[in-house]
Amino acid sequence: MSQITFNDVSCTLGKFELININAIINSGEFFVLLGPTGAGKTILLEAIAGFHTITGSIMIGDKDITDLVPEKRNIGFGFQDYTLFPHLTVEENIRFGLKYRNISSAQADRRVRELIAISKLEGFEQRKPDTLSGGERQRVTLARALVIQPEVLLLDEPLSALDEQTKEVLRDEIHRIISTFNVTTIYVTHDQTEAAMLGDRIGIMMKGCMIQVGTPTEIFYQPVNEEVAAFVGMENILEGLVTSSEEGITTINVNGSNLHVISTYDTQKTKTVRVCLRPEDIILSQTAVKTSARNLIKGTVTRLSPYGTLIRVQVDCGYPLTVIISRRSMEDLHLEVGSVVYASFKASTVHML
Amino acid sequence: MRIRTEKTFIIFSMIGFILLAFIVLPLAKIIFSHDLPTLVDTLAMPGVRDAIWLSIYASLLTAIIACILGTPLAYVLARKNFRGKSLVEAIVDLPLAVPHTVVGIGLLMVFGRQQIIGGLFYDKFDFRFFGTLSGVILAMLFVSSPFMVNSAREGFESVNQRMEYAARTLGASQFEVFRRISLPLARRGIVTGMILTWARSISEFGAVYILAYFVSFWDIRTMEPNIAMTAPVLIADQFLQYGLERSSAIAAILLLVCLSLFVILRYLSGRQR
Structure with missing residues (x-):
């Protein structure tokens, strides 16, 4: 559980870019990045995870991670499209990251079992990902990211591919699972409802910039400009x-x-x-x-x-x-x-x- | 009930049928113009057996070498954009455009006994490429490598890159991601590449003809040195010496061997997943 600090983070990636992002995500906070498609939300997440070269710096706790390779950052990442490893079973998927942690196999077993229980995946252990429903896959993705006990959890539109009913159930599930771990979370979405229901605080991103950061009430009732107002439904x-x-x-x-x-x-x-x-x-x-x-x-x-x-x-x-x-x-x-x-x-x- | 006529597809299918018939007819003609006793007699000739064995053996080794040398390049091409990438891609495909006798001449001018690389091997290790199994493999590798690289590349491209990202965040280094995620998931493309490489290699004539007409090789069946021609070279040799009748019997056998291997390998690679 650590604070995340962005200092003047900029990054250009084809037609997408990040422009001077400055923000602090508090330790243990559930922070929602909200913005229209193409605003740069995913790039910001991927920059935290270490997939893009940036200028400026990103700190997790008091450690500067700007130049660390992704595998050394200890970040849990849930991608938008299912990135479960199709050739591995549910259990092998969840266990994947533990191979690279210095823990005994007994400890690894215990953690995998714990995550399977919390994510309500009992009975699915030996199944392959392509036999699971969308909601089940997202729970495996989440379990796989959390089992390594990351300092920071990044989730990129985990619900966007699901139908409305599953979405609602899973939204609460995700919230419940994450609160058990009390991990600093950044959750990307373009859906205001999700943002309002999940976020301790919300950051509005548009055209590569972080335009406003605030509590849901501040974001939805006191938008800083017309663009934000229009985006958050101030019709x-x-x-x-x-x-x-x-x-x-x-x-x-x-x-x-x-x-x-x-x-x-x-x-x-x-x-x-x-x-x-x-x-x-x-x-x-x-x-x-x-x-x-x-x-x-x-x-x-x-x-x-x-x-x-x-x-x-x-x-x-x-x-x-x-x-x-x-x-x-x-x-x-x-x-x-x-x-x-x-x-x-x-x-x-x-x-x- | 109204029957929908799909005129375009009916006409296109008929045109396609001409092409299919063009492929199947000569092959069927080769196989069916010999009765079984003739084929058995032909197969009993030591030169024929050795040639078919040598062709299978050399092309199999070529497929393995192509896989080892081609897979890393395929991965780089699938994952990275860099300046000069199109030049690299052009070089990969180049063997498709070079006449195979030209390939043979070119290889000879590099791997010949008095040439730059061939000379080095000859002086240091008393090792020759001309007229040996190594020469056959060089010729086969050159002409078949595009199939390996392109197929494996397609295999890697079909693996979602975010899956690799996910593995990185979980603590896997780039090589671990390759070993545990990309390689197993691209397996189909790699295996297809090996089958195509093998098929292209076993049928190679031109480059092999220049580099190794008579092939001396260590025969692992007898554990003794042996000399033979590869099957396509033998067929050409027999055609020039004795005419169509004799060469077509050998051709029929080679064709049957290739077809059965092709069917088995396609079946095996289609089944795994």
Whole structure:
């Protein structure tokens, strides 16, 4: 269990690159690297594992590993595509790394058995990887990486090839297994749900840069810029002019309608600002109900579209708002295109970019 | 029920059939133009038996040597990009484009008794390539090496490189990864390469003809020195001396031997996995 430190890590690899990555992953932390495809997340993992030449330095604990060969780094790596050795059985796969550790075969046996038990792989020991389901293979991959007692565990989109149901079960499983070992983990994904559910902290990567590092709440409610906001599902990004800022409430005029934000703003500065708001933080009602929400605005439904099991509602309130509600709410509100609704949201849910 | 006609495939298959017939007909003709007693009589001739044995033996040794020399290069080509890689690839394929008598002449100009490498071996060890089993193997190796390298390379390329990465993170050095992961997983490609190398070698005439017409070799069947021609050379020799009848009987035997080995090896390599 060790802290990982990135100092000005840069790397170019064909059309992918890493640009000046600086970050600290705390000891024992479950850190999620979140970003769109091609952002450089996998390269960063592979750089930690030692597969690419980098500039800058990477430390694990107080040891500089920048120039170490991969086999000397003591890192557990779970790859996205199954990289189980197809010619070896499940047990031989898990045991593979122990051959290169200075331990007796009795100790090795014990560790392999322990990992098989924790990963719930009893009965699969003598099977070959190609006879396993996707979820089982990922558990073997994880066991194989953890059996060597790595200082750091790196997982590259371990769930991306699985169906939704398996994904959910395995997500919890991975979390449970990893917490037994209390190992510093970096988990790469492009899936916000996974990131939100697993991460102690999240790092947002885009175009080779680490744009924001923070707790899930910070990432999902206080994105640092419009790109991050859009990526983490802040579907409402609005531009307006600051008209006043007093007693911690800033009022912004968006297309003629006032919007209140909990924030102090220096009105001497440029008055054009952008704010963002999550679609699930907006409540729709048929009448102008008085609630504690400071923002209440009348609008017309312009579009209804299914969003998984939910419904995405587009409302024109002078400015466009996207709202996500349940199917039941839609029926209760008798929503259809052209319906007049009231949208309300708290001033605290609006984030100024 | 509507029957779907796939006109393109029907026409293409018919064209393909012409090619297949072109391959099969001459071979079938060789085998079936001799009755069994003739073949047995031919096989009873010592020169014929020795020639067939020498061909099998030399080509087998060639396949083993090609595997040892070709596999490392195949791995490098499968895994690394470097400046001049296309030149290396061109050199690997070069033997396919060089006429085999030219190969024989070239080898003779390097491995001949008074030449650069041949001279060294002759002076230091009293070892000759011209007219020996070593000469046969040189000739066979030259013409068949592209099959070994290219097949093994395909074998290595079919191994997911991330699998090798995974093995590295688990503590295996590059050589350990090669030994425990890449080599076993590329086995099919390597074995296929050896079969192709063997098949190409046993059929080699031109280069062998120049380098070792009469071959003196240590015969491991009798544990005594022996002299023979390789089977393709013997067939040419008999054709020129006695004509079609006699040479085609030997040809039939060589063909049967090759076909049976080919079938067995293909079966064995197809079964493993």
